Amino acid sequence: SQQGEEDPQALSIQEGENATMNCSYKTSINNLQWYRQNSGRGLVHLILIRSNEREKHSGRLRVTLDTSKKSSSLLITASRAADTASYFCATVYSGNTPLVFGKGTRLSVIA
Amino acid sequence: SQTIHQWPATLVQPVGSPLSLECTVEGTSNPNLYWYRQAAGRGLQLLFYSVGIGQISSEVPQNLSASRPQDRQFILSSKKLLLSDSGFYLCAWSVIGGQETQYFGPGTRLLVL
Numbered sequence: 001s002q003q004g005e006e007d008p009q010a011l012s013i014q015e016g017e018n019a020t021m022n023c024s025y026k027t028s029i030n031n032l033q034w035y036r037q038n039s040g041r042g043l044v045h046l047i048l049i050r051s052n053e054r055e056k057h058s059g060r061l062r063v064t065l066d067t068s069k070k071s072s073s074l075l076i077t078a079s080r081a082a083d084t085a086s087y088f089c090a091t092v093y094s095g096n097t098p099l100v101f102g103k104g105t106r107l108s109v110i111a
Numbered sequence: 112s113q114t115i116h117q118w119p120a121t122l123v124q125p126v127g128s129p130l131s132l133e134c135t136v137e138g139t140s141n142p143n144l145y146w147y148r149q150a151a152g153r154g155l156q157l158l159f160y161s162v163g164i165g166q167i168s169s170e171v172p173q174n175l176s177a178s179r180p181q182d183r184q185f186i187l188s189s190k191k192l193l194l195s196d197s198g199f200y201l202c203a204w205s206v207i208g209g210q211e212t213q214y215f216g217p218g219t220r221l222l223v224l
Contacts, residue, residue, distance in 0.1 A: 043215040
């Protein structure tokens with residue numbers, strides 16, 4: 001399977017701490033995307049990082065991509081209770097193939 | 112701006128009954144359209160995607176089918192539901208090409224009893 005794998009499966013932290021989630025994939029990619037899903041809702045796109053990029057920032061979010069290790073990480077700084085959600089990485093492989101989503105990391109931020 | 116609608120939000124159906132879930136997109140033309148299923152606490156499973164009217168690609172063989180009768184309308188159907196069809200169904204769209212951001216609808220929670 002080409003599915004990406006997030007690590008850890010679940011993460012619980014205190015408000016104000018940083019949260020780091022990792023994603024590994026198996027073959028060369030065109031780009032990698034991170035999404036957030038609040039319980040019972042649709043997914044919301046967070047960041048897209050292309051294969052020729054190494055780092056991107058958006059507000060309190062920082063995404064890195066290491067194509068040599070076939071891995072990406074999502075860092076949420078100064079977490080808030082509202083960051084509690086599941087986070088998914090999704091990879092785009094070559095050609096016209098659709099996104100392949102991982103199984104997600106469930107983040108709980110405790111106030 | 113673009114919006115995506117799904118209905119119904121929640122559905123409880125008996126085993127063996129038919130299913131029709133509808134998804135419509137506003138504010139864009141020629142989108143790629145997708146149907147996903149998500150089991151409780153699990154990741155997303157791509158069921159179908161469409162790059163144009165009448166063009167459907169099936170990712171997982173099962174008793175579900177999809178149709179795209181209009182450019183911005185995507186329908187998920189079943190003739191006879193199984194217990195295993197229970198789950199959270201998500202529709203999404205992306206610009207043509209399919210390698211950029213996907214935009215998701217609010218989802219339909221289906222419970223088959």
